[in-house]
Amino acid sequence: MVRTLSDIDSIGVVGAGTMGSGIAQVAAQAGYEVTMRDIQEEFVQNGFDTIEGSLDRFVGKDKMSDEEAEATLGRITGTTDLADLTDCDIVVEAAVEDMDIKQDIFADLDETLPEDVVLATNTSTLSITTIASVTEREAQIVGLHFMNPVPVMKGVEVVVGEKTDDDVTALAHELAEDLGKETWESDDKPGFVTNRILMPWLNEGIRAFDEGVATKEDIDKGMKLGTNVPMGPLELADHIGLDICLDASETLHEELGDRYKPAYLLKRKVDAGDLGKKTGKGFYEY
Structure with a gap:
């Protein structure tokens, strides 16, 4: 019982x-x-x-x-x-x-x-x-x-x-x-509701920054003001931990295919040990 x-x-x-x-x-x-x-x-x-x-x-x-x-x-x-x-x-x-x-x-x-x-x-x-x-x-x-x-x-x-x-x-x-x-x-499907939707959003924000679409500040500001979220994708990734974002993205990539492929810059940051807020440096410095 x-x-x-x-x-x-x-x-x-x-x-x-x-x-x-x-x-x-x-x-x-x-x-x-x-x-x-x-x-x-x-x-x-x-x-x-x-x-x-x-x-x-x-x-x-x-x-x-x-x-x-x-x-x-x-x-x-x-x-x-x-x-x-x-x-x-x-x-x-x-x-x-x-x-x-x-x-x-x-x-x-x-x-x-x-x-x-x-x-x-x-x-x-x-x-x-x-x-x-x-x-x-x-x-x-x-x-x-x-x-x-x-x-x-x-x-x-x-x-x-x-x-x-x-x-x-x-x-x-x-x-x-x-x-x-x-x-x-x-x-019980890969990523459930939150990470299934969140991880592509974070990765696309990282790719936009890496490809020079805008500064990290403007990417985050644009998403906050344009979609009424409390944090933009780069700021949120830093807050979550870039290593955690990478692990989640790799799991979803394996399960669901290339639309979940981790951004190259995300991998590079993790390899460098810049994991976000918890290490004092990610896309921003803390």
Whole structure:
């Protein structure tokens, strides 16, 4: 029997990077007890540092009190031991976007956790069905694709695998909404809704800059003023991380063909180690 939202008191998060720490933060803000796990203590501590910085910004903007920030942080426990997730009611995986790594994690979670625990993946492009195939609980695996930065962005994409149970899909929507998010639903097709449409847009903006159509500033300004988006393609790519954009584009290129071929300049930037905001330099300097 699938657990319902009223059964969920504690949430496990696998991965303490940008996405994992963000998911842990919003879950703790919503009142859930959170266990955040990564493979090294250093990574776990980096996750806590990210959360503290985010909470400090909320306090500084009067969106949260000092007491609320302290209480949020107090609901999060860090660990490097997967077995510490045993008492969690649902677990969200937010590891790197690599199928082999995700399948290894899900196989371990499937073996370690009680059989009625729902497992969700934050993947942005990889098949939910393929990730689930290494487990004995394929019906209880669903995509919960949070947008970056998780504490700020309101959207969560719920992705339904081939064998995902309808009640699990409903739980995914309800949980995301309880975390203060709004949801939409996608079938388990390459890129889902968001990245299927977003990646060609980002790549075309990069190509336009590389081919001298306009300066990067004017490309971004034109798209912001012309289409009413908050960020232009080059600024947004920097914000997401150019390595993440490249990985997503390469996955979609393999699955869907040449219209998703990564821009040459995107590859060159990643090879140079200029990954955007997180490294201090991408198309812009930070």
